[in-house]
Amino acid sequence: MSGPLIIAVPSKGRLQENAAAFFARAGLPFVQNGAREYRARIQGLDDVEIALLSASEIVGEVAAGRVHLGITGLDLVHESVPEPAQRERLIHLVQPLGFGHADVVVAVPKAWIDVRAMADLADIAHDFRARHGRWLRVATKYIHLARAHFDAHGIVDYRIVESLGATEGAPAAGSAELIVDITTTGSTLAANALKIVEDGVILRSEAHLVAARGAEWSAQNLATVRAILDRILAEARARAVREVRTRLPDAAEAGRAAAEAFGGTALVAEGSELVLHCPARRVYDCVAWLKGRGAKTVAVFAAEAVFEPENPLADRLAAAVA
Ligand SMILES: Nc1ncnc2c1ncn2[C@@H]1O[C@H](COP(=O)(O)OP(=O)(O)OP(=O)(O)O)[C@@H](O)[C@H]1O
Ligand SMILES: O=P(O)(O)OC[C@H]1O[C@H](OP(=O)(O)OP(=O)(O)O)[C@H](O)[C@@H]1O
Ligand SMILES: [Mg+2]
Structure with a gap:
């Protein structure tokens, strides 16, 4: 017999509640798996195991093929596997989920009235180095996304300061001049007197159901995933x-x-x-x-669910992992 279908689902943070609700709506409620807090099951599906992880860990597990499916943000997918061909080879995007919307943006102090677009930032970066003898500092945890965007706009005079939390506070704290971070309502940026640079939206992110192309997919796993996607589609x-x-x-x-x-x-x-x-x-x-x-x-x-004979999501997934 083959191993269970493993689905990694956020166990904390912004995506947790929505992810659990998404499965529950499709008639696939999670049940806790005994004392093992980081594992759960789906009621009625014995060959499915739910791995409860943080959204950022989930991308790593999917990319490594250690789980079959995962729910995570597109921002984390792009940041963890920045190279497009490699991303394509490792991760199949099954479906956007309609929650966890957030934009990855470049933001600068509101007081920088001369900086409106990335091109202005290029000028400032160059002058900054000439004037202060050091590079402009960009605080972020989106190191790859930030570098690619700065590269694309020909900005070279800067340095990344890795930030692991409260990134928006870095400019006021004096540990960086500007930031790259996610924003949804814009209130955290506003509270920190920061503004988004006009062409500084690097990625529009949303939570996605993703599949590991490199996982071991047995015929049984594929049949189970088809049954799950049938219910997800029927609910939608x-x-x-x-x-x-x-x-x-x-x-x-x-x-x-x-x-x-x-x-x-x-x-x-x-x-x-x-x-x-x-x-x-x-x-x-x-x-x-x-x-x-x-x-x-x-x-x-x-209607509670509308089942149709065709399942394009499962067909595409099967082709992607074949
Ligand atoms: N304000 C927000 N609104 C909607 N979605 C968000 C928001 N902030 C983050 N997200 C989405 O949720 C993902 C996880 O963010 P969250 O802050 O919940 O992670 P976390 O639990 O802090 O993870 P870690 O500890 O690994 O950094 C983000 O990468 C993004 O895709
Ligand atoms: O544009 P807004 O609606 O203000 O949301 C953006 C904020 O939300 C997220 O942080 P979160 O609250 O998840 O805290 P964290 O940084 O500790 O993960 C994100 O890192 C921003 O700081
Ligand atoms: Mg967060």
Whole structure:
């Protein structure tokens, strides 16, 4: 028998709650695995093991092929495996998850009124060195992302000061002149009197489900991952549709026309019975249209899951790890 499918999920920090909620929504709730706090299981799936790690450790585990799947931020994926060809070879992006949005940005003191774009920063960096006899210092934990962006803008007169926390405080503390860090609402930057440089957005990040191309994927692991992705997709599809039920004398004809008009699907259109799946955002247009055709009672339901025969996420993943 092959080993379990291992999924690494953030155990702390910004992504933890959302990651657990994401699996729970798909009907895949975590249950604690006895006394081993850093391990959990998914209820009902015996051949899955959840490894609870920090978001940054997860990228390393995925890149090394020690886990099959992981949830982590795109910023960490790019920072941990900066070289594009290598990243492509090691990590398959299964799906963006719609949470954990954060931009990696270059930010300078608001008081630097002459610095608006990266080009201004290049001028300042050069002058700074001539004037102070030392390099401009950039505080960051995104060392590779910062270097690549500075390179791309032809900035060479600077030095990176590695920061492991409270990076935004570095300029005021005098340990660096500017920073590269993530921001979401901008409030931490504002509180520290920093502003984003115009072309200083290095990466727009979001939490992703990622797969390890270098892990050992047994046929059983692939089947399990397909079952998991089936449920994830079914939940996402369900959120996007409403089920509309009614009776009409010409249900078959009305079903065809409604499906075409609203971009939906007629699930049942026989005799006088009509069951439609309609995009959620168009559901009331669809109801009005059915009433216009003579429908009396029209009932609208939210679906819990909508399973379809095809699973493009699982197909792409299988191809990526083949
Ligand atoms: N303010 C934020 N809003 C939304 N997502 C964020 C925010 N800050 C960070 N993230 C995302 O969550 C990831 C993990 O950040 P977080 O600060 O939770 O990690 P951490 O637990 O501090 O990790 P470590 O201790 O390894 O640095 C980030 O890399 C980013 O993708
Ligand atoms: O733009 P904002 O909405 O203000 O968010 C940005 C801040 O959030 C993150 O820090 P976090 O609170 O996770 O603390 P940490 O640095 O200890 O990880 C990030 O490192 C920024 O400091
Ligand atoms: Mg943080």
